[in-house]
Amino acid sequence: MMQSKRVVWWFLRKARLSLNAHRNLSASQHVILDNHDHSQVLVEGSGSSRMAILNRPSALNALNTSMAVRLHKLYRSWEDNPDIGFVMVKGSGRAFAAGGDIVALYHLIDKGNMEACKEFFRTIYSFIYLIVMNFMQVALLNGITMGGGAGISIPGTFRVATDKTIFATPEVHIGFHPDAAASFYLSHLPGHLGEYLALTGEKLNGVEMVTCGLATHYTLCARLPLIEEQLGKLVTDDPSVIETTLEQYGDPVHPDNNSVLQRIETLNKCFCHDTVEEIVDALENAASKTNDAWCISTLDRLKEASPLSLKVSLRSIREGRFQTLDQCLMREYRMTLQAISKHISGDFCEGVRARVVDKDLTPKWYPPTLEKVSQDMVDQYFLPLSEVEPDLELPTKSREAFL
Secondary structure (H helix, E strand, C coil), X not given: CHHHHHHHHHHHHHHHHHHHCCCCCCCCCCCCCCCCCHXXXXXXXXXXXXXXXXXXHHHCCCECHHHHHHHHHHHHHHHCCCCCCEEEEEECCCEEECCECHHHHHHHHHCCCHHHHHHHHHHHHHHHHHHHHHCCEEEEECCEEECHHHHCCCCCCEEEEEXXXXXXCCHHHHCCCCCCCHHHHHHHCCCCHHHHHHHHCCCXXXXXXXXXXXXXXXXXXXXXXXXXXXXXXXXXXXXXXXXXXXXXXXCCCCCCCCCHHHHHHHHHHXXXXXXXXXXXXXXXXXXXXXXXXXXXXXXXXXXXXXXXXXXXXXXXHHHHCCCCHHHHHHHHHHHHHHHHHCCCCCHHHHHHHXXXXXXXXXXXXXXXXXXXXXXXXXXXXXXXXXXCCCCCCCCHHHCCCCC
């Protein structure tokens, strides 16, 4: 499946390069003005490849609008260069990217600057679609890879995890939902692993990422400089050539006995149910019969999350299983605007406040329990936007069946 997708991508790339010579940048999409700081995304490389380096190490490379705009413009310029066969992306310091800059978003919402929030999400989501449709990307996921950081890497062609990689989609614990294409890639994981990751925010390591398909390759981080050097020498747009190079420096993966992947049968039995309440009941029944530490810790994680976010996120993953990437991104954009608007609940701002602003770790969720989350509240997240609020615009005419 993965190999066939890369072959299809190669032929699409050839076709698009010929079209790019005759087109202007899409007039139908929002215009991105570049008046931002370039130091937060650095560029290396020449010849057949380019490397984008996320460079906010003090903030764990959390993505802000400046970085999103810079990435979008860089990739657009590389897209029109027929000499560039592939791109690479990595992070500075101990993270690839810890997600979106939720503190900046919190303050923008507090000031009532909703348009700036929308610009951030529009740019990030559009950039993810640009990566998948138009680029062969090698993402070097060394360190923390969460939320939006996962969004700009996991949908791409190659994802290299290391012994330092930590993956998670912890959005339900800040009153949000897994976004930035998470409802697409989580929903395609084996069994009901995607539901588990979305609802608990639990972490996976690099070995686990490769085993379940979130990453394509695994290597020790000490080998990354050599991999970067070898990739930088390639003059190719052939995915099989890159595949061979990555495999040459790869390491075998064997999840340890404590891995959640060793409990996939129990996980599937608990997370296969239609509602969050039924999932909780299944975990409680399993815990009472076996006193299983995993069941107990999983229940604790669910109880810490926003009840509304749990219900919204479960439905999002379930819908993503039957949608294309662009459909997931457009739906996630609608959901995101509902979350930041506070029209239904203020859980997003409350979650960010409790977790990363005041750090009291005692969010006051609304509604406070699963039982008080109405079906109407959940449904509102999935409704079309109003006539005065435009949907996310993506170049869906180029959508391909393999997405």
